[in-house]
Amino acid sequence: MNMTFLELRHLKTLLALKETGSVSMAAKRIHLTQSALSHQIKLLEDQFGLPLFERKTQPLHFTVAGERLINLANEILPKVAEAERDLSRVKQGEAGELRIAVECHTCFDWLMPAMDSFRQHWPLVELDIVSGFHTDAVGLLLSHRADWAILSEIEETEGIIYKPLFSYEMVGICAKDHPLATKDIWCAEDFIDQTLITYPVPDDMLDLLRKVLQPKGINPNRRTSELTIAIIQLVASKRGVAALPFWAVKPYLERGYVVAKRITERKLYSNLYAAIRETDQNTAFVEDFYETVKSQSFSTLPGLSVLS
Numbered sequence: 001m002n003m004t005f006l007e008l009r010h011l012k013t014l015l016a017l018k019e020t021g022s023v024s025m026a027a028k029r030i031h032l033t034q035s036a037l038s039h040q041i042k043l044l045e046d047q048f049g050l051p052l053f054e055r056k057t058q059p060l061h062f063t064v065a066g067e068r069l070i071n072l073a074n075e076i077l078p079k080v081a082e083a084e085r086d087l088s089r090v091k092q093g094e095a096g097e098l099r100i101a102v103e104c105h106t107c108f109d110w111l112m113p114a115m116d117s118f119r120q121h122w123p124l125v126e127l128d129i130v131s132g133f134h135t136d137a138v139g140l141l142l143s144h145r146a147d148w149a150i151l152s153e154i155e156e157t158e159g160i161i162y163k164p165l166f167s168y169e170m171v172g173i174c175a176k177d178h179p180l181a182t183k184d185i186w187c188a189e190d191f192i193d194q195t196l197i198t199y200p201v202p203d204d205m206l207d208l209l210r211k212v213l214q215p216k217g218i219n220p221n222r223r224t225s226e227l228t229i230a231i232i233q234l235v236a237s238k239r240g241v242a243a244l245p246f247w248a249v250k251p252y253l254e255r256g257y258v259v260a261k262r263i264t265e266r267k268l269y270s271n272l273y274a275a276i277r278e279t280d281q282n283t284a285f286v287e288d289f290y291e292t293v294k295s296q297s298f299s300t301l302p303g304l305s306v307l308s
Contacts, residue, residue, distance in 0.1 A: 101149045
């Protein structure tokens, strides 16, 4: 058997399958068509004469052979990434500054682990979060008061480059004994007589209002809170309902504090993008921070979708 058949792209494919749990999601993750990914896996299985995972399982269940290659991917790919970072340091230097601006209140829940991981690879890059939540993060980039921004919408601006991070489901949450707790799917009209608890941001930054309620002319009573946990507590106390990312409320659902429901038949999805100055796009640590944030998010946050 030719043991040099195995390539890094195969390991990346298998790791994407493991982390996403499906062929279609893995294909999007590594920018292949579903048929191309399936063909790549079939060639691997033919080469080794072993199945790598069980078909028609959700999420995918890997065989012993598949798990062995997953373990290899977890061992090899970080070393390859580290070697590439070392070469970038040699070429561009190790030091720098990366000031991050965010316009979403829940960003900190998943951004901090990614920042910790990045610091291990770039100890001489000074990471900082521009204090507060910003409705004009692009303006901070253009005025050089920030170097990296997280946005929910793309604003085509000269000198700014946008890169997709991920898409995630927004769910409606209410108290366990709230009247809406008996409905599996909430529609716009269900919010008419409710108090909607939100973060203190403009309406055009709230996807529930912008995508679901405003098109129907619905504008419920409002109450705001800065903190996710405070919104959860208000909802649990039947002071109102809210719409939050599934990954942000999942721990509280598991503890039984509140219940979550789908918003509309098609579900309500929100997107996140990274924005940088065009002049910084070839800076090694800026690019590596993007890759770190993206990979860390997909490996730790439940229910993410690939954003093209």
